[in-house]
Every structure is written in structure tokens, then in C-alpha cells.
Amino acid sequence: MKDNTTIGEREVSIFRKMKKLVYYLRLAPGVFWLVVFLVLPLSAMFIYSFWTMVNFELIPTWTLQNYLDVFVRAEGLYLKLLFKSLGMATAVTLGAIALAYPAAYYISTRGGKYKYVLLNLIMTPYLVSWVITIFGWRMVIGYSGLVNTLLMSVGLISEPMKMWGNWMTVIFVLIVSWTGWLVLPIFVSLEKIDRTLLEAGEDLGASPSENFRKITLPLSMPGLLIATFFVLIPTFGEFVAPILAGGTTGAMIGTAIESAFKRMHDWPFGSAMAFLLVIIALITSLVLIRKAGLRTLMESL
Amino acid sequence: MRLGKRIISAYFYLFMLVMYLPLVSLLAFSFNDSLSAGFPWRGFTLRWWEEFFSDPVALIAVRNSFVLAVAVAVVATLMGLGVAFAIVRRVFIGQNVLLSSLVVPIAVPALLIGISLFVLLRVELGLELSLFTLAIGHILVALPYSSLVLMARLIGFDRSLEEAAQDLGATGFTTFRKITFPLIMPGIFVSMFLAFIISLEDAVIANFLVGGDLTVPMFVFGRLRRWEGLPMAMALSSFMAVIALAVACIFLIRAIGPRLPRPSKA
Numbered sequence: 001m002k003d004n005t006t007i008g009e010r011e012v013s014i015f016r017k018m019k020k021l022v023y024y025l026r027l028a029p030g031v032f033w034l035v036v037f038l039v040l041p042l043s044a045m046f047i048y049s050f051w052t053m054v055n056f057e058l059i060p061t062w063t064l065q066n067y068l069d070v071f072v073r074a075e076g077l078y079l080k081l082l083f084k085s086l087g088m089a090t091a092v093t094l095g096a097i098a099l100a101y102p103a104a105y106y107i108s109t110r111g112g113k114y115k116y117v118l119l120n121l122i123m124t125p126y127l128v129s130w131v132i133t134i135f136g137w138r139m140v141i142g143y144s145g146l147v148n149t150l151l152m153s154v155g156l157i158s159e160p161m162k163m164w165g166n167w168m169t170v171i172f173v174l175i176v177s178w179t180g181w182l183v184l185p186i187f188v189s190l191e192k193i194d195r196t197l198l199e200a201g202e203d204l205g206a207s208p209s210e211n212f213r214k215i216t217l218p219l220s221m222p223g224l225l226i227a228t229f230f231v232l233i234p235t236f237g238e239f240v241a242p243i244l245a246g247g248t249t250g251a252m253i254g255t256a257i258e259s260a261f262k263r264m265h266d267w268p269f270g271s272a273m274a275f276l277l278v279i280i281a282l283i284t285s286l287v288l289i290r291k292a293g294l295r296t297l298m299e300s301l
Numbered sequence: 302m303r304l305g306k307r308i309i310s311a312y313f314y315l316f317m318l319v320m321y322l323p324l325v326s327l328l329a330f331s332f333n334d335s336l337s338a339g340f341p342w343r344g345f346t347l348r349w350w351e352e353f354f355s356d357p358v359a360l361i362a363v364r365n366s367f368v369l370a371v372a373v374a375v376v377a378t379l380m381g382l383g384v385a386f387a388i389v390r391r392v393f394i395g396q397n398v399l400l401s402s403l404v405v406p407i408a409v410p411a412l413l414i415g416i417s418l419f420v421l422l423r424v425e426l427g428l429e430l431s432l433f434t435l436a437i438g439h440i441l442v443a444l445p446y447s448s449l450v451l452m453a454r455l456i457g458f459d460r461s462l463e464e465a466a467q468d469l470g471a472t473g474f475t476t477f478r479k480i481t482f483p484l485i486m487p488g489i490f491v492s493m494f495l496a497f498i499i500s501l502e503d504a505v506i507a508n509f510l511v512g513g514d515l516t517v518p519m520f521v522f523g524r525l526r527r528w529e530g531l532p533m534a535m536a537l538s539s540f541m542a543v544i545a546l547a548v549a550c551i552f553l554i555r556a557i558g559p560r561l562p563r564p565s566k567a
Contacts, residue, residue, distance in 0.1 A: 024393065026383030030444060033380060034402050037441045041417035044425055058424075099316070106313040110306075120549060125320050127545035129502035129518040132538040135525055136323025139330050139535075144339035146326055180320045208305075229408075237410020240504055244525050254412050258508070261416055267424065274413050285408030294400075298453040 042278065049271035056265055066272035078256060078273065085253040086280075088171055089235040095175040096182055096231050097224060103179075104186035104223075119187065122180045130177070134244045137173050138164060165247030173245050174235055182227040188299050189223025190216070225292035232288075233281050253277060324542045331535040338531040353536040362515040363537075366501055369432055369516065373439040373500040374493040380440070381447025381492055388448075389455040403445045414442060415509035422510070430512025438506040443496035450495065454488030501541075517541055 052061045070078045107118050125133070140146045141163045148160040163169060193216060201211045239254030246255070253273065260270030289297060330338060334346035353359050384403070388396060406414060418438050422428045462484070466476045504518035511519055517537065524534040 023391065024387060027387045027399075028383070030380040030384040030448065031399065033441060033444060034399075034405075037418060037421070037437055038402065038406060038414075041421035042413075045417045045420050048420060048424075102309055102312050103316045106309050110310070121317065122320060124546060124549040125324055127498055127502070127549060128324060128538075128542045129504060129521070131504045131518045131522045131525065132327070132541060133323050135521060135534070135538055136327040138525075139326040139339055140322055142339055144337070144341070146322075146340075149340040176319055180316075233408060234410055237412040239412055240522070244522075254410070257412065257416065261419065261509070267420065270416070271420070274416050278409055278413055281409050281413075282405070285404070289404065289408075294404075297404075298449050 045271045046275055048268050049275050051268045053266050053268050058267065066268045067276075069269055070273055070276060073269075078253075081251060081253045081256050082273075082276070084167075085236055085238075088167070088174075088252060089232050089238075091171055092174040092178065092235045093228055093231045095171070096178040097186075097227055099175065099179040100182035100227065101186055104183045104190055107183070108187055108190040115187075119184060122183050126181060130240055131244070133177050134173055134241060137176070138245070141169070141172075164245065165250070167246060167250045169245045169247070170238075170241050170250040170252070173241055174238065178231045178235070181230060185226040185230065185296070186220060186223045189220040189296070193219045222292040222296045225288050226296050229285060229288040229292070229297070233285055236281060237277055324539075327535050328539040328542065331532065331539045333532070336532065338535060349532040349536040350540075352533045353540065356533065358515065359520060359533070359537055362517050362520040363540075365432055365514055366517040369436055369439065370497045370500040372436055373443055374497040376436075377440050377443035377447045377496040378451075378489060378492045380444055381451050382489070384444075384448045385451035385455055389452055389458075403448055406442050406445050411442065411503070411505040414438060415506040418506070419509040430510055432511065432514045432516075434512070435507055435510040435514070435516070436500075438510050439496075439500040439503060442503075442506065443499045446495045446499065447492040450492045451485065451488045454485050458484060 048058065049066050050062050050064070052059050052063060052065070070082070072079075103122070107115055111118050138145065142148075143160050143162065143164060145164075147163070148157070151157045152160065197215050197219075198211055201215055206214065237254045238252055239258050242250045242252045242255045243258075246252070254277075257270050257273045257277070260266050260273065264270075331349055332345050332347070333342055334344040334348070335341070384399070387393070388400060415438060418434070418441075419430075422434050422437070423430055428434060458481075462480050463476050466480050467473075471479065502518060503516075504522050507516055507519050508522070515523075521534050521538055524530050
């Protein structure tokens with residue numbers, strides 16, 4: 001009698017364990033993908049960054065030369081590119097957030113029942129490929145584009161301005177193309193602000209600008225951090241805009257990495273640069289997401 | 302104060318205008334009867350659109366893009382469902398590690414995802430690059446978005462509904478079909494939409510993984526890089542933009558309801 005129950009219990013517990021195992025099988029494809037196509041490739045790249053390439057062949061040498069090269073090769077050109085990219089990414093982030101904030105503020109305070117319609121309208125252009133958007137901007141501010149033609153026909157300028165093909169073009173195109181993207185995270189955080197706080201501030205004699213500085217702005221901080229995350233990271237590794245809009249002065253570290261792989265076929269050197277970028281991007285993201293919270297990120301998707 | 306409100310309204314309309322300016326100009330110039338892209342205006346023509354619709358390479362690029370995007374949407378969402386259910390409903394060892402590594406594909410510039418996969422698939426494993434290798438990359442980037450969106454949906458899920466169904470005698474599968482699935486449907490919809498768009502608009506990962514099979518962004522990228530055959534590329538680009546607008550309209554009609562979800566621009 002007693003034996004029977006033990007066997008029964010054991011069966012039940014094995015059955016439970018099996019059921020549990022079957023449940024976790026649903027994790028398998030996702031975990032497999034992350035391990036094989038994320039962890040493994042990044043590790044391979046990391047290993048390559050210590051090798052050398054001679055006559056198009058990889059030789060496992062275990063040297064730090066590639067990393068050293070990032071700092072010294074071509075008289076520090078790559079190091080300069082790295083800092084330049086950081087600077088440009090920061091400028092783009094600040095510019096895009098500054099442009100997006102008033103728009104998000106408008107929708108949040110004046111949108112009424114059309115809030116989501118307006119948000120959708122702002123998102124819609126982002127369904128189109130980034131390459132196509134840059135193409136469009138060339139039609140607007142290019143040499144024979146809309147702005148030049150307009151200004152010439154009004155007589156403000158006599159010759160087309162050269163607005164396309166330098167580092168400022170890259171920054172401009174990135175700012176105007178990113179800014180609509182940031183309206184949502186900022187909007188979400190503005191919506192969460194308790195309006196009674198603002199009334200309380202008013203009652204206590206705060207001016208609207210004081211209210212904004214001391215209540216609205218600090219409370220929308222999580223949204224701003226997520227917005228920073230959304231622009232800063234991809235802009236830092238940007239290579240489409242520099243190639244299509246950057247001319248000779250618009251090169252960024254992403255362009256250098258691309259050409260190390262695709263043109264120079266110097267994979268180890270490219271890997272070293274790429275890995276430095278991975279480290280910087282990951283640390284920055286970690287700090288930003290930690291501060292803003294994963295929850296804010298989820299709500300901003 | 303009134304003035305302030307007017308300024309912010311005016312700013313907002315200007316903002317909207319700037320958002321649409323590039324796409325509208327592309328569409329307009331795609332009807333310009335000129336061999337170069339841009340002004341001067343030489344009259345209205347449909348020849349670039351005709352050229353696009355009769356160019357086999359461009360049409361294959363369109364087909365490739367859509368087939369790939371649908372496949373990525375389905376696979377990434379299925380994977381995302383598995384991950385989201387396990388993370389939200391169970392506690393297991395390594396949960397936080399999984400959660401953090403889920404964010405990595407978003408926290409690393411797409412360029413590096415493309416390059417590292419190129420290193421593994423092409424250099425290390427010697428695979429031929431194709432739509433297939435590109436799908437691997439797109440699924441990897443779409444997976445975090447799918448998982449996070451579905452997790453958000455599952456966190457707000459009232460589990461007593463499932464328990465009630467089971468108390469009333471429903472089997473596991475019936476419960477899923479009649480209760481769980483309808484309730485997470487919006488999440489699935491958003492996840493598929495995000496993955497679809499991520500795949501459809503990517504040119505960065507494609508630049509490293511697609512090899513000979515063209516997708517639309519790669520087709521346009523190639524023409525822009527060489528600065529040739531642009532009028533037809535404009536027609537093709539406008540075609541994609543019009544489709545995007547049509548998709549957005551579906552959301553707009555159901556407007557006040559769901560918000561248009563946003564994929565990564567990375």
C-alpha cells in the first residue's frame with residue numbers, strides 16, 4: 001500500500017518535471033537564435049580582432065596590433081573618426097530631441113481626441129526605408145533641389161547653394177529624420193505626468209516657465225533617456241547617411257568599418273574597430289536603460 | 302500666453318510638413334520628364350513608372366523584399382511568443398541574462414550585427430550570401446521587438462480568465478484558442494507589423510548579408526551610390542512610400558484605437 005503511493009508520487013513528480021521541460025522548449029528557438037547568431041558572431045569578431053590578414057588570408061597571430069592601429073594608423077585618422085562620430089552622434093541626439101520635445105508637448109497638451117491620429121501621422125514616414133528618406137532629402141536640399149530652386153526663383157540667391165555633401169548635411173539629415181521618431185517616447189512620459197502637480201505649482205505661485213523647468217522637464221526625464229537611446233546608438237554606428245550625403249568630410253567610424261570589410265578586406269582591423277564600437281554602444285545603452293527602466297522602453301515601442 | 306500657444310501650434314504644423322517633405326518631393330519628381338533627379342521641371346510623364354513596372358530586376362527586388370518581410374514577421378513573432386510566455390509566466394535560472402541579451406540586438410548598431418553575422422556566416426562557415434542569410438539577421442533584430450511587445454501584452458493579462466475557462470472544463474488547447482489567443486492578438490499584430498517593417502526597410506544588415514539577391518532598399522542604395530538611373534529609382538521609392546502610407550491608413554481608420562507601432566531605425 002505504502003509502496004504504491006510512493007511510486008504514484010514519483011510518477012506524478014516525473015510527469016510534472018516533463019511538463020515543465022516541455023514548457024521551456026518554447027524558449028529554445030529564441031535562445032538558439034540569440035546564442036548562435038548573436039553571441040557566437042560577436043565572439044568570432046572579437047577573436048578575429050587579434051588576428052592578422054596577409055594576402056587575403058586570416059592568420060591566427062594573437063596580436064594587439066589591430067587595436068593599436070585604431071589609434072595610430074594613418075596618423076590617428078581612425079581615432080579622429082571615432083571622436084568625430086561621437087561628437088556628431090551627440091549633436092544629432094541633442095538636435096533631434098530639441099526639435100521633438102515641442103511637438104510631443106503640443107500633442108500631449110493640445111491633441112485632444114486626435115492625439116493618436118497625430119502620433120500615427122508622425123510615425124508614418126518611418127515606415128519607409130532610411131535610404132529612401134535620404135534620397136528624398138536630396139531632392140529637397142540638393143544642388144538642383146526644392147530649396148535652391150525656390151530661393152533662386154524668389155531672387156534671394158543667384159546661384160544654387162552647395163548644401164549637400166558635407167558633414168553638416170549628414171547631421172542635418174540625421175536630425176530631421178530622427179526627430180519624429182522621438183516624439184513618441186517623450187509623449188508617453190509627458191502623458192504620465194500628473195496634471196494636479198502643475199496646478200499645485202501654479203497655486204503656489206510658480207510661473208509657467210518655472211512649472212515647466214521644475215515639474216514637467218524633470219518628470220519627462222525617462223522619456224528623454226529612452227529617446228537618447230533610440231538616436232545615439234544607431235547614429236554612432238551610422239554609415240548610410242555618410243555615404244549618401246556626407247561627401248568627403250562626412251565620413252564616420254561606420255564608414256571606415258564598412259570599407260575595412262568590403263574594400264580593404266582587412267577583417268581583423270575592421271573587427272577591432274567594430275568591437276570598440278560594440279563596447280561603447282553597450283555601455284552607453286546599459287546606463288541609459290538602467291536609468292530609464294526597461295518598462296519605459298517597452299511602453300515606447 | 303496666447304502668443305506662446307500660437308507659436309507652438311505653428312511649430313507643430315511646420316514639423317509635420319518637414320516629416321513629409323522628402324517623400325512628397327520624391328513622388329513629385331518621379332513624374333518629371335527629365336533624365337536627372339530634381340529641377341528643372343520638364344513636364345509630366347509616366348515613363349519612369351512604366352520603366353519600373355517593366356524592369357525585371359526592380360520587380361524581383363520588390364518581390365524579394367515582401368517575401369522576406371512576411372517570413373521574418375511570422376518567424377520572429379513565433380519565437381517572440383515562446384520567449385515572452387516563458388519570461389512573464391515562469392521564473393527560471395538565467396531569466397535576467399536572457400532578458401539582458403534580448404536588448405543587445407537593439408543596443409548594438411545594426412552595422413555591427415550585419416558585420417558580425419557576415420564574419421560568422423560567410424567567412425567562418427563559408428555560406429553563400431542570399432535572402433536566407435539576410436533573414437537570419439532580420440529575425441535576430443526583430444526578435445527583441447517582438448518579445449518586448451508581447452511581454453508588455455502578457456504582463457497586463459488577467460490569468461483568472463484562463464483559470465475560469467479550465468474550471469469550466471476547457472482543455473489546454475481550447476483555453477488557448479478561445480481565451481489566450483484573442484486577448485494577446487493585438488500584441489501579435491503589433492509584433493508582426495514591427496518585424497515586417499524592420500525587414501522591409503533595412504539597408505544596413507542587407508548591405509553585408511544579402512549577396513546577389515536584391516531587396517528594394519539595396520536596389521535604391523546601389524543606384525544612389527553610383528548616382529545613376531535615378532528617375533526610375535524614384536518611382537520605385539515612391540511606390541514603397543505609397544504602400545507604407547496605405548498600411549498606415551489601415552491604422553488611421555481604426556485610428557483612435559491602436560497606436561502605430563515603431564520599429565527600429567537602426
